Each structure stands twice: as structure tokens, then as C-alpha cells.
């Protein structure tokens with residue numbers, strides 16, 4: 008067995024696909040310390056700049072005195088606290104859903120929802136580029152599943168017309184994590200209604216960031232919660248904390264509470280995290296300047312990238328990508344940027360398709376125009392020097 012594993016690991020290395028970690032020794036922010044060196048960072052999902060916010064830290068300190076550290080048990084066996092309860096109610100109110108259920112993280116939420124709600128008479132239709140946790144949820148369920156072509160509603164319609172499955176669930180990311188594109192939710196909702204299917208949206212990268220009030224992709228596109236019966240959100244991104252939630256009708260949530268194994272058989276989030284997330288939710292509502300700053304940065308980066316003739320994909324979200332194609336080229340570019348003190352995400356297969364390796368530049372409300380200038384100058388220099 009060891010030999011087989013070793014062989015596969017060596018193969019990864021040969022193909023420039025071996026993943027490595029940098030060791031973070033500072034809070035997550037736009038200026039960070041990795042491997043004992045200072046970097047300007049474009050790698051985190053901390054879009055609103057809350058992961059290291061003084062008010063969140065203060066909330067945690069107070070919550071520790073009130074609640075201690077561990078939650079001590081699963082939600083159904085004593086671990087469900089007043090902070091969890093309040094957070095769930097506040098989220099339901101904010102997003103316009105009847106009820107919200109908290110999960111340990113987004114991976115667990117997606118796995119749980121798909122495996123619990125979809126039986127063997129269900130066909131799950133997934134966008135091809137959905138997050139791995141949605142693909143895995145479909146795989147681990149008893150349902151059949153198909154992946155329709157990315158953002159292609161004709162392909163989706165064709166497949167949904169063909170199926171004889173009794174139940175159908177359409178499932179898409181709200182904002183695609185590897186491209187920053189926004190899903191055509193109005194069209195998905197229309198198809199779902201026409202074919203009597205459920206629609207589930209994973210808005211991990213949208214909530215907090217998109218829409219005037221930060222309610223996410225639905226608010227941005229002017230879509231009511233009625234049209235999207237199941238909404239997933241996570242706290243590890245714009246909220247700057249940790250955890251996740253499902254927003255849905257009373258009966259869907261009650262069903263999950265009774266049957267969802269990734270909800271039932273795991274320890275509840277520490278209450279201090281629920282308290283910190285409540286503070287994030289307040290900041291999301293009270294500080295629209297964070298979204299305005301992001302919009303400004305996105306606009307600046309897109310405009311300047313054109314002037315520098317950089318191959319930046321169009322995106323109105325904080326996820327910006329520079330498509331390189333070849334794995335080795337992408338890796339070289341990321342390594343050279345790192346040597347210049349700049350961290351970006353290096354995205355390679357199997358996360359994205361072969362020959363579509365790319366750099367992912369994640370923007371935060373804590374970035375400044377000056378940060379973007381540094382990034383752009385270095386990128387242009389490296390690309391035109393053909394390193």
C-alpha cells in the first residue's frame with residue numbers, strides 16, 4: 008500500500024500538482040506572515056475584512072467568560088445554546104426565510120442537505136463547476152445525479168425534460184468559487200418551477216458581499232427567497248468566523264433536524280463562534296462601506312488589468328482570476344509573485360479542468376488601491392518578462 012501511495016505522490020510532484028502549505032503566523036488579513044516572511048496577501052476568503060476585526064475579537068473574549076470554550080455536545084444532546092439559537096433566528100430574519108439551521112461548516116451542510124433530502128427517486132442536477140462539497144453530497148446520497156454544463160441552462164433544461172425521476176433538485180453555487188461568475192438564478196428558478204423541481208443555492212461567496220444590504224446573490228439579482236427553497240451560507244468567508252447554515256421552510260428545517268446525520272452526529276459549534284458571527288452579521292448590515300470598497304477595488308482591478316493587457320476574467324465579485332492554462336506556467340508565476348512578497352491562490356487540476364490552471368486573486372475590503380497597484384505591476388513585469 009505504501010508503495011502505491013508513494014508512486015501516486017511522486018506522480019503529483021512530477022506533474023507540478025503537489026500541493027503545499029504555507030505556515031501562517033499572523034492573523035488572517037491583507038498583510039500577513041507566512042513562513043516567517045511578510046506578504047501582501049490575495050488568498051483569503053475574508054472578503055469584508057472581518058477575520059481580524061477588533062469587535063469580533065472583543066465579542067469572543069466576552070463570550071469565553073460567558074460560555075467557556077467547548078460546546079460539550081451535539082446540538083440535540085445539550086450542545087445547542089442561546090447564542091446558536093439567536094444567530095439562527097437573526098439569519099432567518101435577515102435573509103427572509105422561515106427557519107435556519109446551523110452546521111459545523113459548509114462541507115457538512117452540503118453533504119447533510121443532499122444526502123438527507125434526496126432519496127433514490129430523486130435526480131440531482133448539479134452545475135458542472137459546483138463546489139466539491141455539493142458534488143460529494145450528490146455522490147454520497149442515494150439519489151441519481153448529473154452534472155450539467157457550467158452555467159448552461161439549455162443543457163439543464165434538456166436533462167430535466169428527459170428524466171423520469173419523481174423528484175428533481177437543481178443545485179448551483181451562487182458565486183462560483185474558481186471563477187467569480189454569478190449563477191443565472193432567475194433562469195434556474197424558472198426552470199425549477201416549470202419542472203416542479205427544488206432549487207438549492209450555495210451562496211458561500213455571495214452572502215455578506217453581494218446586494219445592497221449584503222444578503223447575497225438573491226438580493227443582487229432581485230430574487231425572492233420563495234424562488235429558492237434551500238439556501239446555504241457559510242461563516243468562514245465574508246463573516247470572518249467559522250461554521251455554516253441552511254435557510255429554508257419550517258418543514259425542511261424540521262426534517263433536517265430530525266434526520267440529517269451531519270447535523271445530528273457532530274459537536275455543536277462553540278458558542279463563542281456563534282456570538283462572533285452575530286457580531287459579523289451586525290457589521291454586514293451596518294457597514295455598507297465594506298461592500299462599496301470591494302466594488303471600487305473590483306472596478307479598479309478590472310480596468311487596470313485591461314490597460315496592462317492582463318488576461319483577467321471578467322468578474323463583478325471579489326473572486327478575480329487570471330487564466331494561465333499550463334500548470335507549470337501558473338506555478339512559476341505564483342512562485343515568482345511569492346518571491347516578490349505577494350501571495351495569490353494557485354488553482355490547478357483537479358480543482359479546475361486540465362489546461363485551465365489559473366491564479367485566483369481574492370479581494371478584501373481591507374485592500375487598498377495601492378495594494379492593487381503593487382500586484383498589477385508585479386504581474387505585468389513577470390508576464391512580460393516571460394518568466
Ligand SMILES: *Cc1c(COP(=O)(O)O)cnc(C)c1O
Nearest residue numbers: 112113114138184209211241243
Ligand atoms: C467554502 C465553500 C464551502 C465549504 O464551506 P466550509 O465552511 O469552508 O466547509 C461550500 N460551498 C462553497 C461554494 C464554498 O465556497
